[in-house]
Amino acid sequence: MNEQQRTRIGNILLALALVALLVGIGSLLVERRLTLWNELAFGIAGALLLAFIILEPVRTRTWVTSRQVRYGSNALLMTLALLAVLGVANFLADRHPYRIDVTANRTLSLSPQTIDTLHLFQGPIRVVAFFPGSIGGRERAADLLDQYRYHYPDLQVEFHDPEVEFARAQEWGVTDVWRPTIFIVYGDRKETIHAATEIEITSALVRLARKEKPKVYFITGHGEPALDDWGDFGLSTLKERMEQEGLEVAPLNLLITATVPSDARAVVLVGPLQAMKPEEVERLTAYVDGGGSAMILMDPAIAPEDESPALNEWLEKEWGVSFRQDVVIDIANYAYPMPTVPAASPIATHPVGQGMPGAMVYFVEARSIAQVAPPEEVTETTTARPTYTALIRTSADSWGETSRDELSRIPQEWPQYTEGEDTRGPLDLVATLENRETGARLALFGDVHFCTNVAVKDLANGDLFMNTLNWLTQDETLISLRPNEDIARYVTIRSNLVRNALFLVLVILLPLLVLGIGGIVWAARRVRR
Amino acid sequence: MRNMFAIAKRELQSFLVSPIAYLVTAAFLLISGLYFWFTLNWMVTYRDIPTVRYTVEFMVVVFVFAAPLITMRLLAQERRMGTLELVLTSPVKEWELVMGKFFAGFALYLLMVLPTLLYPLTLEIFGNPDWGPIWSSYLGLLLFGAVLTAVGLLASALTENQIVAAVLGVAGNLLLWFFAGIPTYDPSSSPRLIQILKILDLRQHLDTFLSGALDTRDIIYCLSMTAFLLFVTTRILEARRWRA
Secondary structure, three states, X not given: OOHHHHHHHHHHHHHXXXXXXXXXXXXXXXXXXXXXXXXXXXXXXXXXXXXXXXXXXXXXXXXXXXXHHHHHHHHHHHHHHHHHHHHHHHHHHHHOOOEEEOOOOOOOOOOXXXXXXXXXOOOOEEEEEEOOOOOOOHHHHHHHHHHHHHHOOOEEEEEEOOOOOHHHHHHHOXXXXXXXXXXXXXXXXXXXXXXXXXXXXXXXXXXXXXXXXXXXXXXXXXXXXOOOOOOOOOOHHHXXXXXXXXXXXXXXXXXXXXXXXXXXXXXXXXXXXXXXXXXXXXXXXXXXXXXXXXXXXXXXXXXXXXXXXXXXXXXXHHHOEEEOOOEEXXXXXXXXXXXXXXXXXXXXXXXXXHOOOOOOEEOOOOOOEEEOOOOOOOOHXXXXXXXXXXXXXXXXXXXXXXXXXXXXXXXXXXXXOOXXXXXXXXXXXXXXXXOOOOOOEEEEEOOOHHHOOOOOOOOOHHHHHHHHHHHHHOOHHHOOOOOOOOOOOOEOXXXXXXXXXXXXXXXXXXXXXXXXXXXXXXXXXHXXX | OHHHHHHHHHHHHHHHOOHHHHHHHHHHHHHXXXXXXXXXXXXXXXXXXXXXXXXXXXXXXXXXXXXXXXXXXXXXHHHHHOHHHHHHHOOOOHHHHHHHHHXXXXXXXXXXXXXXXXXHHHHHHHEOOOHHHHHHHHHHHHHHHHXXXXXXXXXXHHOOOHHHHHHHHHHHHHHHHOHHHHXXXXXXXXXXXXXXXXXXXXXXXXXXXXXXXXXHHHHHHHHHHHHHHHHHHHHHHHHHHHHO
């Protein structure tokens, strides 16, 4: 074989090696894994290259020892070394991230309780958030969820618009496309919330982390609305929702049981039509006084003798609170055309209200709640005194109507406020009480209808019930969980003149000024030349 | 080091006497101003939180296209005019040349961004914005400016044609800005590939700055990306020496 032939064969070998290499890379890109075919192609490329080296040792040596290869390989090695150093730096930063929240009210920092809650999980948590495009808040929700992901990298978040992605929304069971619906899925369990606040998300996570379903008992035996009643005034819709949100619901007849079962996370009394017997009240109060939680919903009494004196006495003496014998009339905030159907938003500073920003609820012929004992300052020495916090309050243009005559003439004639007899608003329709020493919690509602089948799906009525129940059944780790203070931030420009002036300065004059400076510099340069 | 600053000063001076710098700055301020004006109207009408978040995000998108226009001439022109060889045969080291050119481009970028501080100032006059996210957004803008300038400089080192350098720079920026995230939408992509591309994705890192947080991952990403691009640019200039 002469020199010329060897060079030609060498070139062919090199070309074939290149083709085999390209085939291997192409196959690897298409199949995205090592297969017999791409391994074979790489093998052939290697063999051809080896054959070239054996055939052309002089050319190989010359090429390897050339200046270009020496400097080139040196440059390549240095680049790879730097790449490795930077890769390691980025990898370490990714493994041990450190983040500083520079927002004024630390909106990007989660509370220690939330971080502790996240430590209870193992494996992926999926968050599927349906945010209607027509309302805001998606960016803020994304930022908040990003914080959760920062502390729990296995949190997968996806956003969808229920107004656009109908099929997906339907598949997930989104019923109200006008408001956010967020599903949090962990394993085979799912929680649903409607506000992307820390308190809501963390509460949902706490419920998901629980191994056992919290059990809620509904007291029966006094004509209360039934849990399985699908009629307008039944509680079947509420029961369904409670079960969907991971609670176990059971009836409880205190006449036939000596104590409230020990697995009760809360006991609910919904509008008894007859008076409870003293021993029943005793069993209920023994449970609550021992650190239990109870929710009591009372409609205005048709006949005061049907009320439970023992229950009222316990509420007054132990908790310093009572249901007034009135019907609330609110002429400023009501569901038109009935001032006896007051509408209100939960008080934003209440832990329950914090999870319901902008939500509205309404009540049908509600009664008000009064503090019978003067409110005491809660100090370290008086922690035994229950703390009273209003959750729903009527407007200042409301009163508690006490005249049965006037009430009986509705709707032909509307009642009027009577000084000395009626109570002037604002009036509390829902309030919560907490004994910090025993841990006992109480939620009082001056209405029953709002949570019955006919109204529980309206506005945020169901949310109010569920969020209050969640507050009652929450783990102790969440008691002090409070979202960071949200300072109202806004920008106000009332005058169109100011708006136009701003447009002139920011959009027209600023670029013109730069062009002007450029023009002067250019002209000065020309003159100098 | 002195050489580096001398080069930076000379380059900046030549920027400031060229009409293109003023034209690019004016065009940038016009469209950024318009965008801020629209977001301001939105904030006033819907009583939304006063923020420069969306404007800063928009400015970064503008710089994806504008930064290569600033940097395209930095090395390409020297190559075309044959002055690069002169510089490289002088006692100036390659890294000094690259850093000098980089600082000049970055200084011009800062000069372009400076007038936009009027936007948060407007919010302060007519409202009560949270300055934490504003500062963090501007810090993000600076760090991203460094990355985009470094991409442009690398593109300028690859060719002697300024137009080609600009196109290459825009392509590089777009690759980092848009395409790095695309495989994450492909369900068949391997999770490891998605994770790596997420780390490379510019937008992912910008979001943290815009929301009002300073994260070591984002800062290290920007600094290391800039360092790597400048290093590669230096190696390319060195290659000219030993190829000759």
